[in-house]
Amino acid sequence: MKTANLFWSENLRFLRNRRQLSQNQLAEDLKISRAKLNAHENGLSRNPPLEDLIRFADYFKMSLDTLLRINLSKLGELKVRELEAGNDVYLTGRQIRVLATTVDKQNNENVELVPIKAKAGYLAGYNDPEFISKLPRFSIPDLPPGKTYRLFPIKGESMLPVPEDSIIIASYVQDILAIRKDTPCIVVVKGQDIAFKLVDVSGIQTTGKMWLKSLNVRFTPYEVDVSDVLEVWQFYGYLSKTIPEEINNAEIVSALNHLQTGMQELLRRGQ
Template structure:
């Protein structure tokens, strides 16, 4: 039997639902449903979708995680049943912040929906962040100054794409690019424009269908205390502003 077969059987038994009743809810025969549960037939996408909606659980979890190990009541259910996000809490019931360190970053794409993986991450608490689900991610390279390589960006989970604000920075988890920290803009339907603050790196597009998670920037955890140098662009801008003020002063005097 497949993991999917085990999952749908365990969910049905746990909720004390008969095979006949579940088959009726899926608009299929009992005989057809039994084949999915005993693993002799694979369920097509439309049936997968119906089963996921019936149990209020994501297709990702049905196919890839042993649901017997998941405390379903502790999961965060998101819009349109797109994803169920594992969360961790402390003894007081407050959400903890899992930190995806550089060491475990490579496994996040496969483990982001796996409660066991999430529980294995280091955890911190930052009470000043307020409500919402937060998680920390490592920064790589020099594409987003002043955040340096090795810093940790703490983001708040974005449940709906419509909540993304143009010009704000986000941790973006995608199937093709993996984990990136960039500035986002929604200039096209079903497409995000992804931009680095370092102009050396070109802007590129990401399709909404490629996105697994989006986390909005909340704070930065870093170790550097280096002095930020004023760029030439800022210096030139300040020079023109000062020149403009001098010209206005001259106009007033004469």
């Protein structure tokens, strides 16, 4: 049987250096001797005690699978930041991020609606299959295949000319670094809100921040820490009882042309 590559030593050294800690400082934090830490970092501890493994995993907020099997120095900056924030979402194992969805009788994915009154619950239950299964769900014809869609009602005037009380249809974003600058998206932010904004991710790899802007210039752009971003859903179109007097965003104009069929019925069922 082929022996798996283990990156325990390299990862401990990599993570310590990212925090700009000396061996003495980290050993003190972990309440172990510097000699023991040095042995771990240089591969001299052949059979490290389980309590040591757990001690390191708890300190760095990463699973043992991650620390043992993944060469962290080869990951992109965004992925490392996510792992350091305690979100072990990129790796196979019990911490994997699996998007919770529901399906119809033909095993086709539904389009779930996140009502305004369920927004607070969604921040806690966005990845809980039981919570998602209780959301209203619909089938919308002619959506491009191969993506997962969700419906998000919006309030306020920050994204005018998209009318208040519109329902945004958005597709789940797997890799936020692939989002083009100022793409309209639904952004689910831990401890804050579900926001519909123009997204700028150009500074993520250097600052760890994502800029969120409004179409309505009266609202000031702001930034959020990428480690607090739970989900991003890219705008596809919207449903509304109101037709805006003026639309300047070409993407919104294009998407609106695809969403006339069945609009009133969907709105009625979603109330």
